[in-house]
Amino acid sequence: DTAVSQTPKYLVTQMGNDKSIKCEQNLGHDTMYWYKQDSKKFLKIMFSYNNKELIINETVPNRFSPKSPDKAHLNLHINSLELGDSAVYFCASSRRTSIQETQYFGPGTRLLVL
Amino acid sequence: GDSVTQMEGPVTLSEEAFLTINCTYTATGYPSLFWYVQYPGEGLQLLLKATKADDKGSNKGFEATYRKETTSFHLEKGSVQVSDSAVYFCALSDHRGSGGGADGLTFGKGTHLIIQP
Numbered sequence: 001d002t003a004v005s006q007t008p009k010y011l012v013t014q015m016g017n018d019k020s021i022k023c024e025q026n027l028g029h030d031t032m033y034w035y036k037q038d039s040k041k042f043l044k045i046m047f048s049y050n051n052k053e054l055i056i057n058e059t060v061p062n063r064f065s066p067k068s069p070d071k072a073h074l075n076l077h078i079n080s081l082e083l084g085d086s087a088v089y090f091c092a093s094s095r096r097t098s099i100q101e102t103q104y105f106g107p108g109t110r111l112l113v114l
Numbered sequence: 115g116d117s118v119t120q121m122e123g124p125v126t127l128s129e130e131a132f133l134t135i136n137c138t139y140t141a142t143g144y145p146s147l148f149w150y151v152q153y154p155g156e157g158l159q160l161l162l163k164a165t166k167a168d169d170k171g172s173n174k175g176f177e178a179t180y181r182k183e184t185t186s187f188h189l190e191k192g193s194v195q196v197s198d199s200a201v202y203f204c205a206l207s208d209h210r211g212s213g214g215g216a217d218g219l220t221f222g223k224g225t226h227l228i229i230q231p
Contacts (some may be wrong), residue, residue, distance in 0.1 A: 004157075005179045031216045041152075041201055043228075045218025048179070055216040090157060103219060105158040 002031050003027050004106035006091050012112045013081060021109045023091030031096045032057075032074035033103065034066060037088040049074055051056045081113045116141045120178040120204045120222035127194055128230055135189040135225045137204035145206040147180055148219065152201045162204070199229045
């Protein structure tokens with residue numbers, strides 16, 4: 001069984017389009033995250049959600065809008081795609097406790113904006 | 115702010131060689147430390163972790179010890195295999211970050227390890 005899944009795995013689109021990436025976890029975790037990995041493999045946190053509430057928003061352009069319909073899902077919608085949005089986007093999940101629990105990552109969505 | 119510095123690769127070794135990948139960190143609080151591994155075309159997998167000073171994390175022959183005095187978490191393996199070829203990320207999360215346990219991980223830039231037969 002896949003613990004953290006993302007769809008689609010690959011996404012090729014034109015500049016200016018709007019697209020969504022979906023993430024689901026079946027680990028019973030209450031916290032979910034989005035990370036961006038650039039072409040040099042550098043990973044940076046974008047958002048975190050706990051029980052559907054936004055916790056962390058790391059100065060991401062407001063063209064990016066995360067939505068969490070329930071604890072098990074965190075989707076990422078991107079408006080007016082730009083060339084610089086091309087990257088691999090990873091979803092992750094964990095439990096929220098007094099210490100930072102292990103985060104479990106999805107397989108990634110490879111976004112290419114042409 | 116928090117940061118992680120790790121040696122950048124690629125690091126190329128022969129099979130059965132000893133591996134060390136250095137990682138040092140800066141954190142305002144008292145972080146947990148992690149090593150994640152990314153195999154080609156895949157997501158990140160947790161390799162090992164340590165949550166307090168002097169803890170040693172270990173998995174699949176890899177080890178790392180949380181050294182508060184030197185703010186380091188170096189990854190070691192006694193005898194590497196071709197199948198260990200991957201990108202290795204050192205990461206931290208500060209317990210007292212603004213996210214209160216929902217903080218994102220701060221990653222190093224990754225070390226690309228290549229093991230030759």
